[in-house]
Amino acid sequence: MNKKRIVLYLCAAAALIYSFSSFFSPRDREETELPPVESIAPDTAAVAEQTVLEQRDVFLLIAEDGYINLYQKGSRNALLYSERLDLSLFPAKDAEMLCDGIEFDSQEEAYSVLENFVG
Numbered sequence: 001m002n003k004k005r006i007v008l009y010l011c012a013a014a015a016l017i018y019s020f021s022s023f024f025s026p027r028d029r030e031e032t033e034l035p036p037v038e039s040i041a042p043d044t045a046a047v048a049e050q051t052v053l054e055q056r057d058v059f060l061l062i063a064e065d066g067y068i069n070l071y072q073k074g075s076r077n078a079l080l081y082s083e084r085l086d087l088s089l090f091p092a093k094d095a096e097m098l099c100d101g102i103e104f105d106s107q108e109e110a111y112s113v114l115e116n117f118v119g
Contacts, residue, residue, distance in 0.1 A: 059110035061117075062101035063087055068117055070110055073103075080107075083118055090117070 057074040063085060070081040087095040098117070104110035 057107075059104040059107055060101050061098070061104065061110055061114055063095070063098035068098065068114070070114055072107070081111075081114065085117065 057072055059080075060071045060073050062069055062071070066084060066086075067082050068085040069079060072078045072080055087098065090098070094117075102113065104113070
């Protein structure tokens with residue numbers, strides 16, 4: 001090979017290396033800085049509150065297929081009480097509420113309302 005070709009190949013290689021290094025290097029410092037943690041980290045208090053809300057038990061009183069049922073929703077979805085119930089004996093508004101389901105935050109409150117329907 002003659003010296004001119006070698007010099008030409010070396011210049012081409014140097015130009016390629018320079019173009020790749022300038023292409024992949026940051027142009028200015030602002031583009032490569034990470035965003036502040038507050039902008040990407042979730043609010044830990046909000047996450048904790050949501051977790052507590054998801055874990056709390058909810059009691060559901062609902063009329064289904066001629067029965068009034070009390071469920072404990074949440075981690076277990078357990079049926080706590082069931083009794084036959086004739087919805088035609090109740091005012092339309094109460095019957096509609098029971099068919100839609102009524103949620104309670106405590107078991108005592110749910111049983112208190114249940115007693116009003118089953119006597």
